Amino acid sequence: MPLLEIQNLKVHFPVQPRLFGRAKEFVRAVDDVSFCIAPGETVGLVGESGCGKTTLGRAVIKLIEPTAGRIVFEGEDIAGLTGAQLRARRRRFQMIFQDPFGSLDPRRTVSDSIGEALDIHRLASDAKARRQRIDALLKNVGLDPSHASRLPHEFSGGQRQRIGIARALAVEPKLIVCDEPVSALDVSVQAQIINLLQDLQREHGIAYLFVAHDLAVVKHISRRILVMYLGRIVESGEAKEVCRSPKHPYTQALLSAVPVVDPDSKRQRILLAGDVPSPIHPPGGCPFHPRCPVAEARCKTEVPTLRELEPGRQAACHLAT
Amino acid sequence: MPLLEIKNLQIEFGSGASSVRAVDGISVSLEAGKTLCLVGESGSGKSVTALSIAKLVPSPPARYVGGEILLEGRDVLKMSSRELRDIRGGLVSYVFQEPGASLNPVFRIGAQIKESLKYHRPAVANDVEVVRLLKLVGIPAPESRLRNYPHEMSGGMQQRVMIAMALASQPKLLVADEPTTALDVTIQAQIIELLGDLRQKLGMAVLLITHNLGIVGDLADDVAVMYAGQIVEHGPVREVLQRPLHPYTQALIRSVPDLEAEVERLTAIPGAVPLLGSFPDGCRFHPRCPKAQSSCSAQAPELASVQSGRRVRCPLWESPAVNRSSTLHA
Numbered sequence: 240m241p242l243l244e245i246q247n248l249k250v251h252f253p254v255q256p257r258l259f260g261r262a263k264e265f266v267r268a269v270d271d272v273s274f275c276i277a278p279g280e281t282v283g284l285v286g287e288s289g290c291g292k293t294t295l296g297r298a299v300i301k302l303i304e305p306t307a308g309r310i311v312f313e314g315e316d317i318a319g320l321t322g323a324q325l326r327a328r329r330r331r332f333q334m335i336f337q338d339p340f341g342s343l344d345p346r347r348t349v350s351d352s353i354g355e356a357l358d359i360h361r362l363a364s365d366a367k368a369r370r371q372r373i374d375a376l377l378k379n380v381g382l383d384p385s386h387a388s389r390l391p392h393e394f395s396g397g398q399r400q401r402i403g404i405a406r407a408l409a410v411e412p413k414l415i416v417c418d419e420p421v422s423a424l425d426v427s428v429q430a431q432i433i434n435l436l437q438d439l440q441r442e443h444g445i446a447y448l449f450v451a452h453d454l455a456v457v458k459h460i461s462r463r464i465l466v467m468y469l470g471r472i473v474e475s476g477e478a479k480e481v482c483r484s485p486k487h488p489y490t491q492a493l494l495s496a497v498p499v500v501d502p503d504s505k506r507q508r509i510l511l512a513g514d515v516p517s518p519i520h521p522p523g524g525c526p527f528h529p530r531c532p533v534a535e536a537r538c539k540t541e542v543p544t545l546r547e548l549e550p551g552r553q554a555a556c557h558l559a560t
Numbered sequence: 561m562p563l564l565e566i567k568n569l570q571i572e573f574g575s576g577a578s579s580v581r582a583v584d585g586i587s588v589s590l591e592a593g594k595t596l597c598l599v600g601e602s603g604s605g606k607s608v609t610a611l612s613i614a615k616l617v618p619s620p621p622a623r624y625v626g627g628e629i630l631l632e633g634r635d636v637l638k639m640s641s642r643e644l645r646d647i648r649g650g651l652v653s654y655v656f657q658e659p660g661a662s663l664n665p666v667f668r669i670g671a672q673i674k675e676s677l678k679y680h681r682p683a684v685a686n687d688v689e690v691v692r693l694l695k696l697v698g699i700p701a702p703e704s705r706l707r708n709y710p711h712e713m714s715g716g717m718q719q720r721v722m723i724a725m726a727l728a729s730q731p732k733l734l735v736a737d738e739p740t741t742a743l744d745v746t747i748q749a750q751i752i753e754l755l756g757d758l759r760q761k762l763g764m765a766v767l768l769i770t771h772n773l774g775i776v777g778d779l780a781d782d783v784a785v786m787y788a789g790q791i792v793e794h795g796p797v798r799e800v801l802q803r804p805l806h807p808y809t810q811a812l813i814r815s816v817p818d819l820e821a822e823v824e825r826l827t828a829i830p831g832a833v834p835l836l837g838s839f840p841d842g843c844r845f846h847p848r849c850p851k852a853q854s855s856c857s858a859q860a861p862e863l864a865s866v867q868s869g870r871r872v873r874c875p876l877w878e879s880p881a882v883n884r885s886s887t888l889h890a
Contacts (some may be wrong), residue, residue, distance in 0.1 A: 498752075
């Protein structure tokens with residue numbers, strides 16, 4: 240049984256034309272998305288800014304209310320849950336945020352930030368147990384437990400991200416949604432955090448939904464990859480396979496645009512014309528067709544569905560084989 | 561004579577005991593029409609170095625403690641404010657990281673580009689020239705874009721407008737400070753391609769500042785790797801990326817995941833980038849260096865010329881321990 244099963248999830252935001260009155264238009268930030276995450280698995284979610292990857296990541300753990308669809312977590316649909324019922328389930332899924340500076344309260348010590356999660360879910364029987372748990376968590380993420388009484392500003396970016404990870408780990412979640420967890424960090428520190436996330440997964444059997452724009456990082460950490468464009472998944476499959484032989488023209492262009500260090504790399508760059516279109520008025524037919532180098536006449540009218548090309552390999556393109 | 565020659569530049573912030581040296585003895589030169597890339601992480605001093613070329617780091621708080629910045633042989637640091645105004649956006653133009661923050665939100669983009677023309681090339685300060693510039697940077701239907709406000713354009717288009725504005729004065733040196741960092745990869749690829757094209761078409765020199773090793777190889781002729789206010793390695797781009805000599809460059813290249821390679825575990829660099837003002841004694845990289853020896857904490861190494869055109873700030877560069885791993889992991 241998958242840990243998490245997303246079925247036909249939609250998140251539409253109303254665009255308010257005036258101060259009052261009903262919205263006539265909607266941003267389809269997430270439009271009919273389905274996928275699964277197995278226990279202990281890492282699924283990477285890539286796409287450019289505005290493609291809806293962050294909204295999807297948040298909707299999956301109900302930080303954003305989905306408009307439609309099912310979120311089946313450990314066999315139970317949580318899409319409609321609210322209040323205390325939802326809060327009780329929150330122990331099972333946590334989130335790590337992009338900005339380690341913005342996601343910690345500057346006036347609370349590290350032990351307060353981590354301890355809050357323990358208090359809410361009543362995971363520590365007394366003050367001594369609480370203290371021990373916080374020390375163990377800090378040690379677990381590679382921080383010195385004696386720093387527990389410090390404030391966030393006393394730490395570097397990488398250390399703050401470790402605090403954010405310790406806070407997520409505090410409630411022993413089964414799934415952590417990582418939203419661009421390394422993109423705000425210095426290059427030399429990113430690898431530390433990626434390695435830490437992999438170690439923790441091995442130790443605790445946590446599943447990750449790893450949301451990022453950097454394909455090289457996503458490929459490195461993920462077993463499977465979902466590629467998103469204008470609110471839809473356009474390609475999915477094993478990470479290695481998707482990167483070795485991308486089927487969707489968008490994935491091909493995205494991969495070819497990833498900068499490589501080696502100046503003698505033989506890769507041919509596919510330059511996409513133009514920008515990502517507005518998600519309020521997505522193009523008709525295949526949403527990618529105005530930028531697609533191989534688009535045909537039918538791409539302008541027929542919306543391609545995400546179909547299986549090989550076992551475990553899907554793409555939403557009329558021409559993909 | 562090189563177009564730009566920076567000699568032993570030293571810049572400090574603050575005063576007295578609390579002063580910190582952000583740039584400590586940078587020397588590089590750039591020939592006309594060539595591209596030099598400064599690579600480094602936050603706090604390495606790369607942006608301060610780039611801004612100082614047109615003396616754009618305000619003083620105070622900054623103090624230009626020592627060194628020279630020779631632009632076509634004239635020292636920028638000794639120029640009057642009038643001379644500085646002429647070279648800024650004239651001989652030297654800048655493109656910054658956040659196009660949205662650099663453009664004025666209340667003026668139309670045509671007017672903003674014309675402003676630069678009015679000062680530097682008043683004879684052609686008209687719509688025809690603005691349209692030509694917009695076309696040059698690949699903006700479709702430029703005539704209809706003149707009257708757009710910045711918020712009506714995407715990030716990639718805004719960055720093209722910034723580049724058009726920088727080109728308005730026909731500069732000999734374009735300083736691009738993290739020009740693609742705020743952009744998506746597909747848009748980044750467009751901008752890199754554009755900068756490469758323009759450099760060839762216009763024959764200008766480019767000083768590219770970035771933290772992204774991946775875009776260095778696409779554009780640069782030479783690369784200087786900076787760490788904690790100093791250059792640690794400098795040389796032709798191909799050689800530095802394929803056969804890095806300094807342990808920091810080597811570690812940096814290995815710590816970036818590679819799309820084409822299968823690596824189980826990344827080789828991380830331990831610790832964090834040292835904060836300005838608390839640089840370690842001796843070699844500034846030694847606390848994080850996998851190859852450090854006891855001598856590294858005592859003696860600050862010099863940036864030494866080691867092969868033709870290559871400089872490295874590590875006395876151990878020749879030792880087998882450092883050299884063994886000095887190839888790309890791909």
